Structures are given as C-alpha cells and as structure tokens.
Amino acid sequence: MSESFELEIFRYCPEQDTEPFFKSYEVPFREDWVVLDAINYIKDEIDGTLSYRWSCRMGVCGSCGMMVNGEPKLTCSAFLKDYPSRKIRVEPLQGFPVERDLIFEMDDFMNKLTEVKPYLLRKEGEEKPLEEGEYLQSPAELAHYKQYTLCINCMLCYAACPIYALDSSFVGPAAIALAQRYNLDSRDQGRNQRQEVIASHEGIWECTFVGECSVVCPKDVDPAAAIQRAKVSSTLDWFKEMMIPRSKGK
C-alpha cells in the first residue's frame, strides 16, 4: 500500500481475556475515509474478531461513538485526514462498563431515560381527541424546545462528563436535555412529574457546569444549557413556593 494509517485498538473479550490490551492494525490511508471505514476494513480484511457497533454511517443513528485519541467521537464523522500523525488510539466510550472490545453497556442510560418520562404528558381529561386534530403550536413555540429534540443518544456527552465519571448515579446530560425537551414543549403538562428525578440530588444540582457535554455533542443539542435552564426553573419553583404559600391539599 502506498500510504498507511495505524490504529491502536482496545481489545477485551471477558470470556477469554483477564484484562484489556491494545492491538495495533495497519490499514490503507484514504483521504475520504472516516475512522469507522478503517475499523470496517480491519474487521473485513484483517481480524474478524473485532466487535463494535455501527449502522447508518451518516451521523444520525448514534451507534458508533468511541474514544479517538482520548476524545469522544462519532467515528462515522471523524475523518482519518484530520489525524496528520497517521496514527490513532481507539477505545470504547469512557465512563461505562465494557461489554467487549469497543462495545460498552448502555443499560444505565436506558434506565435513566425511562425515569425522566420522555413523552408528552397531559393532565387527566385534557387529552385532545384525535378527531379534533393537532394541538396548535406556533413556529416560535416549536423553536423553544426544538434544539433538545435533536439528541441522538450517542452517549458522547456522558463520556465527556466529569461528574458522571465520578458518580454514575448522576442522571446525566442527554437524559436531562430530553426531560427539558418535553418540559419546554407547549403541548406538555408533565413538568411536575419529571421534577422528582430532575430536581433530585442526582439530577441537575449535581452538575457543576463544566460544559464538556455541549463541546462534544455532535448535534449541537447543548445539554449544558438545558441543565442550566432547568436549574433556573427549579429555583423559581422553590422561590414561588416560599413567597406564595399555597394549600398543599389535592
């Protein structure tokens, strides 16, 4: 091959290996290749035992997040040509237990996503019947939450989050952003139900606003801003509660 590119890849198969190790592979360098293309080349032509996740290769399914030279990246959007040393180290996204090779466990996020109730909630009896058509929502009301709908659940923000690295009970950037997505939707009436999780100790207050989550987000969702907005709303809740005492009855 005329030009080559080296990948040092994290390998670990729990039933065979006592501990992880790195294995080095040499692939052809191609200007148009992304890191995922190089990994596919390894799987197809060099070593069929390498395991990793991928599907759409267009940055929307969220499967192929990995650490590339220590940074969380969607490997379908990270080009080889952007690594001029022609050598990279590839690891599974950090902060999660490893299932095998580049595959990490997603269970924790899936549970947290379920806990924040990421769906429209309407008060009892205020559901609009389908025959009456859509809920009206102006373009401005749509714009209010639209950014937070763009999360592809790729987990890059969790891998970047120093709080989650220290304490995995933290609800985390993507799940909070998705809770905010519904909280800010003009059709939703379920914010109080989400507050239990969001405003809890493991929720927004654990975030110290490092902002790394928003830096690595490939879809510009800006979860850090979602968390800050949620903090402001929660503070206002508390403030209203204190200033305007209300009956706690049903």
Next chain:
Amino acid sequence: MALQYDIVIVGGGGAGLRAAIAIGETNPKLKVALVSKVYPMRSHTVAAEGGAAAVIKDNDSFNDHCLDTIGGGDWMCDQDAVELFVNEAPKELIQMEHWGCPWSRELDGTVAVRPFGGMKIERTWFAADKTGFHLLHTLFQTSLKYNNVIRHDEWFATKILVENGRCQGVTAIEMRSGILKVIAAKSVIMCTGGAGRVFPFTTNGSIKTGDGMAMAYRAGIPLKDMEFIQYHPTGLPGTGILITEAARGEGGILVNKEGYRYLQDYDLGMPLDIEDPKHPVKKSMELGPRDRLSQAFIKEREKEKTIPGPFGDVVHLDIRHLGKKKIDKKLPFVRELTKNYVGIDPVYEPIPVRPVVHYMMGGIDTNIDCSTILPGLFAAGECACVSINGANRLGSNSLTEILVYGARAGQAAAVFAAEHSEINLEALEKQGADEYKRITRDFLQKDGGSERIATLRKEMHQVMEQSVDIFRSESGLKEACNKIEELKDRFSSILIEDKSLNFNTELTSALELENMIDVAESIIFSALSRRESRGSHQRTDFVNRDDENFLRHSLAYRTEAESRIEYQDVVITKWPPAERIYGKEE
C-alpha cells in the same frame, strides 16, 4: 428455559414500535416482547428525511392520494390496501403529533406540508429534514410508558418457530452473553425492515440485511414482488448517503454537465424558470417519481452528458437559489451531510448526486390485516409487502405506512393471541435445541472453513449491482442465478475466526450474510420471471408493460435449489390500469 410472552415483535424500528404501542393501547394485559438486534433508536427509520404523507389540507382529497400512489406504483399496488392506508394516514400522523412529534408548523400553528415526488398536491408532513429521526425517537420514547412491553435490546433473531401449523415464537441470540433462547408467543410480528445491504451502493445502514424476510422465506412463506427495488435518484457518490427528495420538493433542480435540466427530455414535462412562483410544478420534472428519475440518469449517462467523478458519474442537484435562510430552516440535514461527506456547502455549490439503492417495494407476503399464510405470523413495514407501493413507492408514503400497518399488525396480533392460548413449550424447546446445535456446528465450533465473510459479501454485491441494476436483461439475470447458487454453496465453507460467545459480531455478520444471500436469490429469480417493464423493474429485452400477463404479484417460494415463482392477481377496486402521466394534464 423458554421465555414466554403473548406476542413477540421482531424489530424495533417505526413499525415494530408502533405495533408495540398499539398492543399496549388495545390490551395492556398482553405481555409483549420487543426483540431487536440494535437498540430501537438505532433502527434505520432514523435515517428517513423528507416526510410522511397524509391528506390534511382542504385542497386535498383521499381520491387524489390513492390515485397518485397507484399511478406511482405503475398499477401494481393492491388498491384495497392503498385505500385503507390513505384513509388511516391522517389519524396516524395526528396521533404522532399528540405523542409529541415536532412537526414543522405553519404560522397559524397547524402542521405544515411540502410537495413531494409523484404527489399531485402537497401533503407531506415533515419535521425539517429529519422526519424519520423524529418519528422514531417519538415512538421509542412514547413506548417507554407501556410497562407490558419488555424490550430485548441487542438480541439477534435467528428462526421462526412453527408448531402444529402455527407460528409460536422465535429463537434469538442474546448478543451480550451469546446464549440462544427460545421466545415462545401466541403470535409474532416481523418488523425487521428492508434489505438494501444486498447491494454495495445503498442509502441503507449496515443493519438492513433482510433478516425477517429471510426467516419468513425459510419458514415457507412467500416473498412478494421482490424484483421491485427502488433506486433513489439523489445519493451522495462514494458513501450512498441519502439527499432527501425534499430538496427538490422545496425547489431544487437536477442538471447535467452542461447545466441543462435534462429531465425535460424524458417525458416528465417542461421546466419552469426557478424564479417562477409556480416552480416546482407537482408531478413534473424534478417532482416526477423516483423510478423515472433514476432511469433518466442512466439514459443521460449513455449520452455522455453526466459528470465523471471518482465514484462514478454524477449529475448536479442545485439548491443554491433557495438561499441560506430557507436551506437552514427546511433542509439543515442536507447542508450538514454535504458539508461533512462531500465537502460541499449547498448554499454556494451544487451537490453531486447519483441513483442509489434505497427501498424494497417487495417483502413478506401479507394480506390487508398484515397476516401471512402462516397462522400467527404477521408482518409490517418495509420487510412486508401488503402492497401499497406496487412497482415504485412514492416518497413519503413509507413513513406513513409503518404507522398505519404497524398499528394494524399490533391489533391483529393481539386478537390472534387472545384466541390462541395453547403453546407447545416442549416442542419449541426441542426446536430451540436444534437451532442451538446448528449455530454451534455451522459457526461457533466449526473446524476449518476458508471463505471470508467479506469476500462472499463482495461477490454478492458485484453480481447484484451488475444484474439487478436499474435496467436488467435475461442474460444478466441468468448469470446471477448461477452465481447466487454458487455463493449459497460456498457459504457452507464460511470461515469464522471468532469462537467466543460475548457479543460475537463475526457470528452475526455471517448470519446476516446468510440472510442476504437468501433475499438476493428471491430478487434475482423474481426479476428473471417478470418478462415486462413496469415501474422500477425495467427489462432491456421486454421494454413494455404487459398487463395481460403481468398485472400480477410475484411470489417467491424457497425450494432446495432455487426460488419457485408463482403469481397472484393485483387487487383493483376503482382505478383500472392506465398510462402513468407526468408533466402534463391528467
């Protein structure tokens, strides 16, 4: 030990999730397993861009949506299925709105619609140009409300289990542990999507390997209309990444190397100036159907009017005149994709595009209730053929289809499960043990083996691209028949280096290849038998549509050696076969 459910859904994309929710809403006591080889939000529904069609505006009518769909399908659609689809479509899209789908809006707050190819009236609902992404995530997130839906994420289904003439479950490998399990159920719904990966150049993600189609085919269920493969006219060269038809719906134009809007030479009407307020004209020029546009590209290439490039010839999709503001608002994903993958900003430069395999009109043969010839087995979405898409699907009908027929499959499977309680667990476990033996013997503990997965896949790709391209011929298809039988044979010598159980993706790649070879076989034999040209199936040796002999669906049955092709009449209700008309008065 077998897992036991009332209903198993295989596939967690749009159709599977919609079916799961339908069961949750119909009868929350029914226990549902949602089995998917990927986390549901990774399913390829995520990549659909342009929109979902349904009649909602005052200037539109059910009749028009039906006729556009049927004409678009070159009269191969079953018209009862189309009527049901068109009637149910608005309700399903409003339901998505009630579940939170962020549809793009008009100033007055009602949902917005955009024009789409082959549609006489603008009726395509959209969420910018990430409609599939938003539908999938809305469905997935909504499905989390239903406690009776138990997800088995990253479980790879391998076989449909049949006992006493009834489908009673599936076997699936839990990928994390590598353990094969029997999942017993009173009814099963296949929602495994298409099989674009049978071809080398496709918009489809790596997961689209026709698993459900192949499992059904091996269980003796026919695959219907498999010769009809949709080539989308605008894919990015090299990667095959889709550039949505919405780019043309918003006014984008296609030009050849001379900057000429070549579609006017292919019976698609005459172009209006891009500044003309009537541009783009619906059912005309760039808003013609996908089959005709992809065919026009091939003819244009024969005339040497296309533009050579490193990944084959291209034409230009020009959206510069829409301006940055409109592109960012209506087509942000197009801009993101072209900037990332071809280094072009469509605000300033035209986009290079070429036809790319996108969608399978055919699939598991079902009736209008989504049931197959095997009692207890249902199918919906791209893996099924009901058939509303005929010989050529219209853009934005498939997202609606997964909702309408996904829900319907869920309801039908729920009724079936309620009426058929007996499950022969002992027999199912015996079948599970046999399947475990097969996978161990043929893959995990196989000695020797010489054929690399990637080599066989590449050879399958080559033969599919050469012989089942946009234009096909008897000689090419006959060669392909021989080649695919050769590949089936060589598959028995497959080389598996990975003998481990934990997340063994070499094993699943081999199983996917096995599935794709079966699907490829059904495509080739169906294409060989259809000695006419209709919609996406164009034969250089039979250039005309032949209603007398071929206004019939093909049914491919698996036999030991090759596919056996039978035919079944198309259902005509109100719209007798006629000429497809684009670019002029109907």
